[in-house]
Amino acid sequence: MAEIHRFDVDHFEHDDLPQPAVALMLETQRNDSESAVHQHRKGQLVVAYRGGIVCTVEDGVWMVPSGFGVWIPGGVAHSNRVTANGQVFFLFVEPGAASMPEHCCTLALSSLILELIIHLSGQVQTYPDNSSTARLVGVLLEQLEQAPSEQLYLPLPASPRLRTIARSLAQDPSNRATVAEWARHVAMSERSLARLIKGETGLSFGQWRKQWQIIVALQSLAEGESVQQTAEALGYESVSSFITMFRKTLGEPPARYVRGTAVRQYARGSRTLE
Incomplete structure (x- = not known):
């Protein structure tokens, strides 16, 4: 496999390149990595190969x-937080x-899309229009247009009062206040609070907190925490009630979901890129 080119995402001048698509890889170490709020001229697909990302x-x-x-x-202004390692x-x-x-x-990516992105990140990004890399990019973009979307999204309200609640939940996910x-x-x-939450997020308070x-x-599981540890961190009195909530939301229990992620990684070669 070609050597992977590593770039500092904050200093890689991707927006200046005219190529249809360019790619780079970022690895975090033992600590989480979070970027400052920024934006790009180009559209950006942020892909989690190992661990997880909160955008x-x-x-x-x-x-x-x-x-x-x-x-x-x-x-679109955004910031990215990547889990440890x-x-x-x-x-x-x-x-x-x-x-x-x-x-x-959020897009569910096929093995082909993932492999093409990995391959592209190992090429010279200033590839000419008639090159083999350009032809592979054409295939990548065609496949990417067909990728299905997933509902792994939490709407953030604009109201200062609701932002106060959001910050409190971020600091203490186990908070079970009514x-x-x-x-x-x-x-x-x-009644006014319930109406405000519904109006700004499209969800009831219970649905919004569950999301x-x-x-x-998902972030906790991506960092290697057990299902029991995750349930406790979220304030669930029993692991079974947490598993029930997870299954109703994502269609399968957390352990199976994590195994499914591992299987997808194995199908991609179960490799750690060097």
Whole structure:
């Protein structure tokens, strides 16, 4: 396999390159890595090869478990947090080079898409239009246009009062306060708070908090925490109740979900890129 080229994503001048798509790889060490809020002229696909990524934009949070990617259109301000010992690929797509979504979304990536991105990251990024690399990029973008989207998204409200609740939940995911308790905390009536949450997120408070828990759970599992540790961190009194919530939301229990991720990685060669 070709040598993987490593770049400092903050100093790699990808936006200046006219190629339809360019790719690079980022590895974190023992500590999490988080980028400052920034934006690109090109669209960006952030791919989790190992570990997980939490991508935050102005109005929401996107979770990217291993084998998935989050699509960020050009011009959208965002920040990325990569779990400890994560391995991430960035694919930057020139505007108009592919029919990609106009809004952020999480995409389920096939093995072919992942392998093409890995391969591209190992090539000289200033490839000519008639090169073999350019032809492979054409195949990559065609496949990427067909990738299905996944609902691994948490809408973030704009209201300062709701942002206060969001920050509290981020600091303490195990917080089980009710709508009535939160209403007293932010000096609102329970009915007004429930209406505000629904209006700004499209979800009830229970649905919104459950989606938050899914984001936290996926991040925890990606970092290697056990199902029991994850359930306890989220304040569940029993592991079974956490598993039930996870299965109802993502269609399978967390252990099977993690095994499925491992199988996908094995199918891709079960390799650690050097």
